[in-house]
Amino acid sequence: MPADWIAQFPGLLRLEPAVREVLTRKSAVITVPEGTVIFGPGKSPENLLLLLEGRVRVQQVSEGGREIVLYRVEAGQSCVLTTACLLAHEDYSAEGIAETDVRAVAIPRPVFDDLVSQSVMFRNFIFTAYSRRITDLFQVIEDIAFQRVDIRLAQKLIDLERGTGQIKATHQQMAAELGTAREVVSRQLGEFQRRGWIRQSRGSIDLIDLSGLERLAALDVG
Amino acid sequence: MPADWIAQFPGLLRLEPAVREVLTRKSAVITVPEGTVIFGPGKSPENLLLLLEGRVRVQQVSEGGREIVLYRVEAGQSCVLTTACLLAHEDYSAEGIAETDVRAVAIPRPVFDDLVSQSVMFRNFIFTAYSRRITDLFQVIEDIAFQRVDIRLAQKLIDLERGTGQIKATHQQMAAELGTAREVVSRQLGEFQRRGWIRQSRGSIDLIDLSGLERLAALDVG
DNA sequence: TCCCGTTCAGTGATGATGTCACCAAGCGGG
DNA sequence: CCCGCTTGGTGACATCATCACTGAACGGGA
Structure with a gap:
């Protein structure tokens, strides 16, 4: 009964039966513990991953040791950059981490x-996933280049709160999410706290007035 | 005698003969005048382009009307993002312009x-080209996030000078190259001119001391 | 339990970059 | 030659990055 994970990927549902059979027979469901580096500089992956559960964070690590989060792969999505990574033999400076x-x-x-x-359908699936990631990257570029950090921080807080009303992250990690400096995050979060939108404690942030953050986040473009 | 353009694409040289025949027979060599918008919001391309001569600039246009250059496709390269664009039906916010x-x-x-x-070889060709572009985007992100603008401007000047020692571009266009503001470019170019590295005139920049620019550009990371 | 080293967060000073408002110079078309 | 548009220059100010330093919070021995 391992085959039915296909239902989790809309793009694969209409796969040709013979192809579908090959896919299910020759692939394996694996588990990866939190924190594992799935791919990274000097570590090409051997497999294309389709996520059933969990989340993978893809981030760029610069030579100066600074990090910036590029995007996340969620359940139901595929980690397509690994395919480009598989074929092109240049080393990526990006890495994927099981979050x-x-x-x-x-x-x-x-x-x-x-x-x-x-399979035509499978090709579509792959190229569509590529397109999605590239669009993500375009958005990252636009945000970094043109958006104010307070707005981006508010958006990111809303984005990372997953129903819990709380985010487990240090200021340093939030800075990496935005590609900015820790001090900037500290000051902005201080301001958010003064406004009563959040409450901070070491290593975590409680969102107590989501609507305030949403108003700021909605200012978006200039 | 139309077939021999294949020699310009190393990745296609070892193409299987039958595939090579299909490729040359079913594709057409076209010309596109300077300034043409090859793809863009609301304009999906019908073809994948392999450039024989000339240059295509791919840039992101934000809602606030601001622009940022993402990368260039040069002769001998393919405009692969159009393939993702072909298949994914979301509108790209990026556009490609014949420069x-x-x-x-x-x-x-x-x-x-x-x-x-x-064709295995053709697949490799395509995925390698993807990889190349994605690496380019990673670099853009890293530069915008972490690199000083004076250094990036010096690098860009060196990059855009194509043997002529001169760059035909307004300050506004240079600002779009870097994702910054015109005023910043004006001031930095003013400083470069004071140092005797360049001479400015309306709409163009003469590089008169490349080595000075190169020293600054080489500072790179932090 | 108490040290003690490490991680995490707060803050002032200063430099770099972005934004706004405005002006002047260059260029081209009537 | 005049006029309008594009281009470039500049001051004032806001935002963001960096540096240097402080102290608080945590966790692991002794």
Whole structure:
């Protein structure tokens, strides 16, 4: 009964039956513990991952040791950059980290190649996923270049709060989310706290007035 | 004798003969005049372009009307983002503009699909090109987030000077290259001029001491 | 339990960059 | 030659980055 994970990927639902059979037979469901570096400089992945549960954070690490979060791969999405990473032999400076325990379908490179070759639907699935990521990157570029940090911080807080009303992250980690400096985050969060939108404690942030943050976040463009 | 453009694309040289035949027979060499918008919001391209001559500038246009140059496609490269653009039906906010007159091989979407399906080499070619572009985007993000503008401007000047020692661009256009404001470019260029590295005139910049710019550009990271 | 080293957060000073408002110079078309 | 548009220059100020330093919070031995 391992086959039914396909239902979690709308783009694969209409897969040709023969292809579908190959996909389910030649791939494996794996689990990866939280914190694992899935790919990174000098660590090419051997598989394309389709996430069933959990979350992968993809971030850029610069030579100066600074980090910036590029995007996250959520359950139901695929980690397509690994495919480009598989084929191009330049080293990526980006790395993917399991942000939670992850359960995923692992498609070995030869099988991936086979599927791309044989199935129009699978090709669509892959190229659509690419498109999605590239759009994400465009958005990151636009935000960093043109958006005020207070607005971006408010947006990020809303984005990272997953129903819990709380975010477990240090100021340093929030700075990496935005590609800015820790001090900037500290000061902005201080301001948010003065306005009664959040409450801070070491290593976590409680959101107590989401609507205030949302008003700021909505200012968006200039 | 139209077939020999393949020699300009190292990644296609070892193409399987049958595939090579399909590629040359079903694609067309087209020319596009300078200034043409090749793809953009609301304008999906019908073809994948492989550039034989000329240059395409790909830039992001934000809602606030601001622009930022993402990368350039040069002769011998392919404009792969158009493939993602072809398949994914979200509108891109990026646009591609012919920066010079362009001569290119146009591969219609069905032929592209066919080639991806049939040829390992062609798949490699495409995914490698993707990888290259994504790496470019990572670099743009890192530069915008962490690099000083004077250094980036010096690098860009060196990059855009193509043997002529001169760059035809307004300060506004240079600002778009870096994702910064015109005033910042004006002031930095003023400083470069005071140092004797460049001479400015309306709409163009003469580089008269490349080594000075290179020293600054080499400071790179922090 | 108490040290004690480490991580995390707060803050002032200062430099770099972005924004706004405005002016002047250059260029081209009537 | 005049006029309007584009381009570039500049001061004032806001925002953001960096540096240097402080103290608080936490956790792991002794």
